Structures are given as structure tokens and as C-alpha cells.
Amino acid sequence: ADAPVALIIAQGGLGDQSYNDLANAGFERGVEAAGLTGRAVESKDVVAQASDILRRASDAGFGLILDLEYSHAQPIAEVAKDYPDTTFAIVNTVAEGDNIVSALFEEQQGSYLAGMLAALVTTQDSIEGINADPIIGVIGGSKSVGIDKFIAGYIQGAHDANPEVQVKVAYSNNFADPSLGQQMANAMFESGADIVYQVAGGTGIGVIQAAEQSGHFAIGVDGDQDGLAKGHVLTSMIKRTDVAVENIVKAYADGTLKGGSVLGFGLAEDGVGLSPMTYTKDLIPAEFLAQVDAAKAGIIAGDIKVWNVVDQGYPDWMQ
Amino acid sequence: MTQSLALKAGEARVRLGARGITRRFGALTANDQIDFSARPGTIHAIVGGNGAGKSTLMRILQGMDQPDEGSIIVNDSAVTLSGPAEAFRLGIGMVHQEFMLVNQLTMLENLILAREPVSSLGVIDRAAALKAGQDLAERAGVTLNWHQRVQDAPVHARQILEILRLLYRGADVLILDEPTAVLAPQQIRDLLVLLQRLRDDGRTILFISHKLGEVMAISDDITVIRTGRVITSGPADETSKAQLAVQMTGEMVRAVTPRRAREGDTVLSITGLGLTDGRGIRRLSGIDLSVAAGEIVALAGISGNGQDELVEAITGLSSISEGNVALRYHDVTGMSLHQRRALGLAYLSPDRAHEGLCLEASITDNVIAGHHRRAEFLASGLLRLKAIRAHAEAQLDRFGVRRDSAALPVSSLSGGNQQRVAIARELDGSPALLIACQPTRGVDIHGIAAIHQCLLEYRDAGGAVLLVSEELEEIMTLADRITVLFNGAVRGTLRRGEADVESIGRLMLGEDA
Amino acid sequence: MLDNLIHAALIMTTPILLAALGGLINRTGGIVNIGLDSMMLFGAMTALIVAADNGSWLLALAVAGGTGAFIGGLMSLVITRLKANEIIVGLGFSIVATGLARFILKSTYGVSGTLRLPDVTRLPVIDIPGVADVPVLGAMLSGHNVLTWFAWGMVPAAAWFLVRTRAGLRLRATGAGEKAARSLGLRPLAIRDASTLFAGFMAGLAGAYLSIGLVGIFNEGITAGRGFIALAAFYFGRNHPVMTALGALLFGFFDALQIRLQGRGFPPELVQTLPYVMVIVILAMLAWSAKKRNGART
């Protein structure tokens, strides 16, 4: 197909240092490669304008409309019925419709590995900036199921690695306030944590800054953030939204995109996973890395079931 | 600065004057070819009825407002004033009918504002400031609490402050717009003395007043303005009160004819009323007072002796500590003003600008406010605007309010006409009791007569009036009984006939009648 | 624990305090500055840029303050000379600023949302040798950067300025009685503009505190509405510097506290409302006592 493609940016907009920016990057690569015209659409009122934007794009002859906004699941299903010749795609949730493609990520799986690594490292006080206390932390951008999906996986991974580990959880309720993220991270470091996982977009940047300035460690999210504070980002839980979007665009271009399908992006598909740890792998004892790789294999093989808050609700060990 | 001006003033024949000044507001010509000349070192009175155009002219002479035609004369030569600042450079300063003070600042801060004595790096030299203030006060023979906030200061103190500030800033021409309107008798006496002193120091004073007595008493020259035109202008000793009155109003003022008061049953009765304010100060104590239908009871007293507090207690604007207030045998203690009004109370506030009127609102709104829920103005829950407008116009005509259009903001009216609007509202309907505070403040003799007539007619129709006034003359003319307050307590009550200025004056000073 | 709390509280307070003092002066002069947030935002951005390629934090502060003042000046002129409604203009400036900031990041630095520059000179932190390890006192006095000290120094300074100086008196007069001030030959509009320049300057510094004082990067959300919290602070303080500082401190303290109260059972969203709830409560108590003092006059 060669009709133009559109990408609808989710809440938080471009510049969120995570989801939207990453997806947009993949989108641009995709249209570039396929030689299509692609348009990214931001809206201040994206929730309410769902069907207005979707219909406008369809009427204007866009062939593929990629939607990053979670809350558009229902509107997109409704709109898709009226535009059978247009293909729709939605990320992070499933929408019914035989001209709709859904892409789901198993963030909990990647987070599990991050949690495991953190739990293993946090007692290695031989490493500069690590203390002996089995305390690690995680900061979520909002108290919501979508974020707790990460956090639950992280906690589960940590406990499977070391039942003694205490995981401090906090929420910033703001995805774009680095100073707040920094203060929250500092508060965690003060109380004994030495590794803090950030799932908070722009606020998370402050978490990484705090790790660098206090000589402790952060764990990045979405993209490979290891480079943001070399040697102080233990690893990043990479969520390949960019890859997903890029692939969908390419598949659309060469006509292999099947409506009604649900694409899963877990460890198996390399849709999520840990960063190569360019600046930290030398610090981390090899057996830890091996242990993490083993866990990864276990999850892929299905021996390890990682809790998915979205499908299963909250586990009793997390309330 | 003062020096040189004084010299120039000495040489000049006309210190400040006008030649053919005209100012129009839409259809209305407030000033029409005004000519007059104030000689240096004299007090020049400008008299005229409400809306004659006095304030407008003064605003022009001080550069606050620009004339449409004509020119201003300063030291014998025509000038144009871009603004008050320039007027000041020529030594001309004005005290407005509405004070130009910053209420949140202290008296001293207001005095020095824009002419602050400062030490290095702009720090105010408070000592110098205080000294300057005290010297001025001393020279003027007055005492002021310099550290009081203006909003807490009594009105005559503000008045004096305005004048001292002009002196402080080196003005030698003082324009005073109805300075005595808001003052109590002996405060007026003090002020007149002050003005004469200033004149004898060589200053030139433009003095506006409706009180022909004081005008005759202190002015050297008098200019009479009527409906924007100069009627006569000349030496004071060539005219008389009566003649001025005629010239001002065009017709002879009907002398008020008090009819016999027929006492009806009690409308207002206050028993053992006492008030201790938030700071624990005793404001009122043991006040018993009653007003019957068909009589006018006057509340006399030097301002600050509890009149305001008592009025607020009767109207329900503030709650009281002990005692009760009954309206037509209903105990209204603790009722809201709204409820008391429903029982037939009407209240004419002494503070025209902030309480008696809503200056930003239209004249009609001001006349109708409070009556707007009458059945005749409401049709199925909606206001009947036509009926309201018609009613307002009728009221305005009845009280002779000189206006351009009733849709204009009431602030566009002259001081006296504003007062008439307030009275028109309060005497509307047939209230059982009217609390009339300073009803003729800032009103010309013609208007005064008219207002007095209204009050008497209202009384003779069986209305009850509690008159709070600082005009002894007014009290003598109207009151059937006179109650004098001193230190928040009733000092004595006199009936018409047994009361004379002296006895009342003694009671006001806390002595025996 | 307590030390960390105090230290964090002061850190969270500083940007609010800086902007609030500016807004206070502005409001005393008669303009309610809704645009503080926009001035903060640009202060934060320019500070980072200067601190990165020039390397002098002093210059960075100067430029940040200058930028804030410049935006303030523009806003003031629209309000005083074009008689525009201060609230809308303030909101308008905030909206334009966010757009413009993103726009500049994209067009000049080709980044979206966050600007991170190599070797940014940070604001120097002042550690006081002896005091540093004294329990509470150390947390209060030591380990804060120059702007924190400046901000608290400005509290008495502002109070003194308003009461004791000629400029302060004229400023108060302009705000409280424009007509009177004009009739005395003062130039209220010019005085207002000056006060807005100052407000902009302070807000610019507040922004600089966030970018080169705290995080060391710029992000389009870096102010996180602190300009509006500052607004609440000087309203809270009813134009008294000390009370305003107290208001700012309230926000800072309870913000630092809520971070530490998280993960102790209470739902985080509710814990986060603590600063706002406390402000309402205290405001109500103040109003109540004031009402009692002034007696029953309705």
C-alpha cells in the first residue's frame, strides 16, 4: 500500500522521553524505509478528540492509522467499522475489529529481569555506590495499572532473586517534573536504597540525575538510557515501541499487515529486554548476568510466569 | 520654590483664573464660558447649586481635566495644564470632594508620598518626615496622629491631612472642593481659622461650599455659578447671604414650614443597648431611645461619640453586646438588615461613595436597589425593566436629580445630585422608620430645603425619622426631640422649644444642658 | 531522617519562594502576575544554555533573571499600556511560553522535550564546616546553594524595601491607590512595569535554580506549575514577605514530607494532596482568627 500513514501521539505528547518519543522515532524510520508519507498528530485534548481525529484521517485517505493513546480502544473500534478500507493499529491495548491491529508489550517480563539484577547487585557493597542493605526502589509516574504492570514484574523478579530484598515503591503522579523525580530518588537513597528503577518519563530523568549526583544507581526505562549517566544507570528496561511501530508500518507498506491480529512483544519477540549495559557490565559480577539470562530463558520457555497486573489484577504481595 | 512663587504671586494681579472655559459631557454643558479671577493672598469662594459645575471647573484648574474651550490664567498669563503635576509646578494644589488619599498607608506616608525626604540610596528619613509633619501641624495649629492608617483616621483628620500635604508640597494656591461638607460644627470653625491663617501667610485659596454662612464669614471675593455659567463675581462685602441664595438657585428658597407633629405609636424602641468591640473597647453603653410614628428624633453629638455605632446597631450592620432593638414591636435584635428592611426600616448612609451608592452602577440601578423584588417589578420571576425604568425616572424627577441619562453610572452625577439619588431610593415605598444620616451633606440650599421638605412630609404622613446630623441648624429646624450622645451614652434629651444651640452644644461637650 | 526532611523541604521551597517574592512585589504594585511560570520556564532554559557553553554560573543567573525580566516587561506593557486583562495575558504568556520553549528546543537543538548539555556549571553549594554535621542546624544552614541563601535573604530585604524605602512606599501607593498616586504626579504605570520586571527577574532565577541548581538539565515540564504554586504562596501571605515565605515553606515542607510518607500504607495520590490541604486549613484558621479580631462588622 502507498496511501499515507498517520501516528496519533498519546497523552504526554512528544518530548516525554519515553513512550511517545520512542514510537515516533520508529514511525519515522518506518515511513522513511517504506518511502511513504507519514504524519504524527499531537492533540492537547487527545482523549476527547479520538474519533474526530481518527475519522478525519480516514476521510482524508490515510491508509494506516497508528494510535498510541490507550484510551482510544473503544473509539477506534467504533470508527474502524465505518472505514473498512482503512487499517488501524493501536498499541498497549487490544481493540476488536478485523481492520484493527493491536500490539501488546510484556513489560512485566523485562521488568522482572531488571528487578532480579537489582536485587542481586544491591548487596554487593564491593561495588562503589552499593551498600550491603538489601534495599532497592522503584518510582512510577502514576499510580495506575499500566505502570504497576512494570512495578509488579520488578518486585517479583527481585524477590525471586533474593526474598530478603525490600523494594521501596513511590509514585510521582507527574511524568514531566525532573526535580520531583530527583527529590524522590534522593529520599530513597537516604533510606538505604542504592538502585532505583524509574518508570516515570521526564520525571525519571531526575531519578537518573539523582543517581549520578549521589553516586548510586538508577535503572532506565523504554529506551536505552544507560548513556544518560554513564556508569550510574545499572541497566535500562528497553521496551521496543519503536521496533513495533516500525514493523507495523513496514508490514503495511508491503501488504503483509493482517487486520484483526494481536502482535505480542515480549522477551521472546525481543519486544522487551535489558539494555546491553555498555557502561556497567564490567562492574556486575558475571554470575549475576548469567542468572538473569537464565531467568530470561525460563520466562521464554514458560517455566517462569511473570505476574501481569493488567490481565490478572493485583497480586496479594502488592497492595 | 514656595519663595519664588510667593514673590511672583505678590506681583501678579490674578494668581489663578479662567477665561471662557467650557466643558461638555455629551449633551450636558457642565462649564459654559466661565470667567473669574482669584487675587493673590485672598480667599475666593465659588458657590453654586448641585451640578452647577464647580467641581468640574476646579478639576480643570488643577489640570485633572482639559477644557473644551477657553484658557486658564496663572499669574496674569494664559497657560495650558497637561496634568496635576504641571499645575503643581505652578503652585496650584487641590483637595477633592473625594479624598485623594491612599487608605492603606499611614497619615505620615500619605503626607510625604512623592516628596519623600530620603537619605542616601533612597531610604526614607523617617525622622525628617515626622518633623516636617509636626512642624506643619504646629504652624496650622492642629494635632494629628501621624502613624495612624488613613482608613482608621476620622474624616476631619483626613481633610486636614489633604491640606497640610498641599502645603508640604509647596502649593500656595489651594483649591478646596466642599471641605466643610463632611465636618462637624466646631471642626468647621477650626478649619475656617486654619484657612484664614493660610490666607494671611499670603496663600490664595479657592473655596467651594454650599454653606453661605461660612462663605460670607471668610471669603474676600465670591463667584456664583449656576448651571455652568457665572452669574456674578465680586467682593464679598458687596453681597449678602440672601442675595447669593437667589443668584444660586434662580428662585427664592421656600422657607421650611414645620407642621405640628402628631405622635403615633412607637416605631423604634431601643433598651439598654451596649456594645463592646472586637478590641474590647466600650463603644456604646446603656442606651435607651425610642422614635414614634410622626416624629423626628435627632441624634446630635460630636462625631466619634457613638453615632455611627448606634446606627449600625439599629440597622443590624453590626451585632451588639447587650440590650435589644425593637421595630414596630418586633424584637429585631440579631435580625439582618434585609429582614429589618422587610419590617419597614430605611437607611440613608452617611458614606455616600461606598455605602449609600454603588458608583459604578447606573443611576437607575441605584434608585431601584432593594426595591427590585417588589411585585410590581417582577413578572413571573423576571424583572420588568420597563416598569423599573419608568419608576426610577419618576423618583429622579420627584427629587429633582439633574442628570444626563439615568443609564449613566451614578458617578457621573455631581455630589449633591448623588445624595438625592440615595434619598430617592430610601424614601421610596413607605418605610415606617427612616434612619437619615447626614441627609444634606454636600447638598445646596435649594436641595437642602427640598430634602427637608421631604423629611417633614414623610413625618407628617406618619413616618418616623431618626436624624443623625452634624448640622445643628438642620437639627433645630427639623427635630421634634433631640438626643445628644457623648462617649457612647445618652447625655440628655431636649424637646423642640426647650432646645437651643447653646444647651445642645453644652451637652455635646459632656456638660449639663 | 529529620535532617533529610528539612534539607529537602528547603530545596523544594527555594524556587517557589523566589517566584513568590517577585509576585508579591508585583502584586503590591497592582498587578497579579499569572505569567510567573512562563518566566520561570525560560529562566530555566537560558540558565542551562549559558551555564553549559560559557561556564559561569553567575552569568547564567544574570541571563536567566534577565530573560525572565524581559518576558515580564513584555507582559507588563501589554497590561499597563494596552489595558489588557492581567489574568488572560498571564495565561496567554504561559501557553505561548510552553509552545515557544518546545519550538526552540526542536529548531535549535533538534531535541524534543528535554535539553541535556555537556559539562553544565552547577550553582555552587555552600557547606559550612562546623555547622554541617550539627543535627538539625546543619540541614537547615549547610549544603544549600547560593540561590537558596539569596531567596531567604530577600525575605527581610523585601519587607525592609516596602516599608523603609522611597521606591517601596511609592510601589505600595501605586497598588493601593492608583488615582491618588497619579494625582500626586507619580507615574503608576511605569512603577508597575518596574515591579513586573522584578517579578520576572525573580521567576527567572527560580527557573535557573531548577535547571542548573537541582537537576542539571532542562525539561519542558521542569517548572511543573510551580509558578502557580508561587501565586498561591503570595496570595496566602497577603503581600507580607514573611507570611509569603511561610506559605512557600508550607508547600516545600509538605512536598518533602509526602515523598517520605509514601509506601506507608496511605494511597500516594492522597498523600500528595497534603501540601494543598494544609494550605487551605491554615488559610481558614488565619481568616477565622482575623474575623474574630475585627469583631462582628459584616
Add this chain to the structure above:
Amino acid sequence: MAMPSTNPATYTGFSALKLIGTALLPFALALVVAGVVLAMAGHNPFDVYRLLALESFGSSKRIAATMAAATPLIFTGLGTAVAFRAGAFNVGVEGCVSIGGLAAAYVGFTFVTLPAALLLPFAMLAAALAGLAWMIIPGLLKARLDADEVVTTLMMNFIAVAIATWLVNGPLLAVGSANSATPMVAEAARLPRLMRGSTLNAGFLIALICVLLYWLWGKRTALGFETRLAGMSPRFATATGMNVPRLVLKMMLLSGALGGIAGGTHALGNVYRYVDGFSPGYGFVGIAVALLGRGNAWGILMAAILFGALSTSGATIQLFSDVPIEIVDILQGMVMIFAVARFGALGRKAA
């Protein structure tokens, strides 16, 4: 204490025509300034403006989209304006939108067995009451203690959002939902669409009715009359027998109710539930709408439509040009700034 700028005096007699007149020049200027920015960014301003116009009013669908976007702003504009009239600078309508929306959604997905004839009014009522209730505290504090409403209402906004977020994450969370969102409301609770394939719904009609009622209230009712006077001069209003604290409280509550209705119509007519990002600041834009409209009923309507147009076309023009959203921000801000500037003021010197 109300801010000087909100002095309701500026609200008296302002004909719609006159408003267009005074808004036209500033609007043009805003376009010019934003045009410069556009040009600097390498866009052709005229093309962009043509696009904006087309995307706002170019077709019946686009007009519908514009009106849909304007709907919540009309309510919040009116809500803000009634409080201003009484001299209360209420910036808390934003919070009421969230609370009201949440209440409507709750009723809408909880009492699903009720017939539409009951459920819809019930849900709307819940929204209005929730918004009203949200203003009780600041209303009382303002009316009885004269506590500064700017601070209290601003704080209430933060609290409202926090509480709403908490509720949609815990108690009211839809199962299997990956973000903070309630379940969808029952069909019976939904406001009917006015046009196929558009989000324009009966809420817009309700908004128009409210505009009419607001106009009537201000011009023709005793309460409106009293409110205006009380806003201009509380002392005068009190002296003529009005119960000013009570009026202020009433208007604060009414303001809250309108905010609640804004949320209610938005939840029942457009989003069909409460979800994160439910209100992108409708309440704050409402302040601008009220002030831009000079508190005049028709002025408010037009201002709301203007902002609605910018909001919806600002999004869709990105489908046809690479104009980034921030250009729309800049344009919207400029329009606000210039629309309140009185260029006439430049000439005469302040007297």
C-alpha cells in the same frame, strides 16, 4: 477579594457586535505575530491559516467537531463568569469538571438497569451536585471568613485531580484496563449524538440553553441584579438589604454546579467514562473564555467556539502539514493576549 481585573463593572452592557468589533483587530494582530513565528519556522503562514480555517469550519463534519470541542468550554466559561459577577475570583471550576465527570460516569456505569429516561437525568444531576459540593468549602470560606478564594480554589483543583486519579485506579477501576479508567457508561446514560460520525452531542444544546439562561439571569432576574451589585460594591449591596455572603456562596456553588455539568456532559456525551486526561484544563480555558467574553453571554459563547476551533483544527492540520502543535499553542496564546489588549488605550493618556 476579587482581583481588580475581574471587576464586574467591565461586564455591564457589552453587545455581541461590539465584541466582534473590539476582537477583530487584536485577532488580526495575533495572526500577524504568530505568522512571523511560522515564517521563521519555514511554514507559509497563509497556507497554515487557510488550513486552520478549513479544519475548523470547512465542512459540516469539521464544524461539528469545533462545536463539540467548544461544548465543555461554554460550561466552564459560564461557570467562571457567574462567580466573577459576585466578585469571587473562582479558579476552581477545573476541579469541578473532574469531580462532576467522575460522578456522572459512576452513575452511568453503576445503575445500568435504569431506563434512559431516568439514568441520564440522574447522571447529569449527580455531576451537577458533585461540582456544587466541591465548591462548598471554598464557597463557605470565602463567604463567611473572606478567605482568599484564589488560593483555596486553586488548591481544590489539585486535590480534585488527585482524588479522581485515586478513585479511577482503585475503587472505580475497570477490570482489564491498563490505565486509570472507569468502565464505559451504559448506552442508556449516553447523551444522543447530534450527527452521525461526529462527537457533537446533545451536551452542546444544553450548553446553548445555559448561555440563554445566563443571559436571562444577568439581565432579567432579581438574583442576577443583586449579584451584579454585590460584585461591584458589597457594602452598598449589604446596605440595601442584600445578604452578600449568601449571594457569594450561592454563586460559588452555581459556578461549581456548572463545572460539574461540564464534566457530566463530557463524560456522558463524548468520552463515555472517566479516564486519565479527562479534562486537559477545560476549567482554566474557561477563565480565559469568561474574561475574553467580558462576562457577556454571547461573548462567552463566541470565545468558547474560538478556542474550540483552535483546539480541534490544531490537531487535525497536522495531518496535512508538518506544522507542529506548539505553533498552535503560540497562536492560541497570542490570540488570548491580543484579544484583551485595548489598542485604543494607547492614544489617550490615562486620566
